[in-house]
C-alpha cells in the first residue's frame with residue numbers, strides 16, 4: 001500500500017525514529033510524516049532530519065494525556081487539510097521488566113496507561129481522520145483497505161509463548177494491546193481500516209538493550225516490508241517483523 005501520510009508516536013528515538021528515517025527515504029515517500037514525541041524541543045535527531053525533509057512535521061505528544069492527544073488531532077488535521085491520514089503507528093511504549101517481587105500497583109498501572117490505554121485512545125481520536133482517507137482514495141490497489149493502524153506489540157505478550165514467566169508489566173499491558181487491536185480490527189473493518197499488531201523482534205534500542213539480537217535498521221526495514229504488503233485478510237492478526245503469524 002502507498003502510505004501517503006504517516007503518524008508515528010515515540011518518534012524521537014529507537015524504533016520510532018528509525019521508522020521516520022526509513023519512511024522518509026523510501027523511493028515513494030509519504031507526502032506527510034508526522035513524528036510525535038514528548039519533547040520536540042529536545043528531539044535533535046528529528047530536527048536534523050527536518051532540515052533535509054520538508055515533508056517531516058514534528059508534533060508534541062504525551063500519549064497518556066487526553067489534551068495532548070486532542071491537540072495532536074487538531075494540528076495534524078490542520079496540516080492535512082482536505083486529506084485523511086493513511087497510516088497510524090502506535091509505537092511509543094515502555095518496559096520496566098517487573099518481576100514478581102518488584103511489582104507495584106503504580107508501575108503496573110503506568111505500563112497499562114502507556115502500552116494499552118494510550119494506543120486505544122490515540123486510535124479512537126484518529127479514526128475520523130483515517131476514515132477520511134479510507135473514503136477518499138480512488139482505489140485500494142487490491143489491498144482491500146485505504147487506511148491502517150499498526151500497533152507495536154511484542155512476542156513476550158504471547159500467552160502461548162510464555163514459558164519463562166516474569167516481566168509482568170510488559171507481558172500483560174502488551175497482551176491487553178493485542179486484544180484492543182483485535183477489537184479495533186473488527187470495529188473498523190466495515191470502514192475499510194486495517195489494524196495490524198507487529199512484534200519488532202528483540203532490537204538494540206534503549207528499551208531492548210545492547211545485548212539485543214537485531215539492529216534497529218534491520219527490524220524496521222523488515223517491518224516496513226510487512227506493512228507495505230498487508231492485505232485486508234490480515235487485519236487483526238499478530239505478526240512478527242517477517243510477517244509470520246504469532247500465537248496469541
Ligand SMILES: NC(=O)c1ccc[n+]([C@@H]2O[C@H](COP(=O)([O-])OP(=O)(O)OC[C@H]3O[C@@H](n4cnc5c(N)ncnc54)[C@H](OP(=O)(O)O)[C@@H]3O)[C@@H](O)[C@H]2O)c1
Nearest residue numbers: 010014015038062063091092093154202203205206207208
Ligand atoms: N526494542 C525491543 O527489543 C522491543 C521489543 C519488543 C517490542 N518493542 C516495542 O517497540 C516500541 C518502541 O520501542 P523502542 O525499543 O524503540 O524503545 P525506546 O528506545 O525506549 O523508545 C521508546 C519511545 O517511546 C516514547 N514514550 C514512552 N512513554 C511515552 C509517553 N508517555 N508519551 C510519549 N512517548 C512516550 C519514548 O519517548 P521519550 O524519549 O520521551 O521517553 C521513546 O520515544 C515499544 O512499544 C516497545 O514496547 C521493542
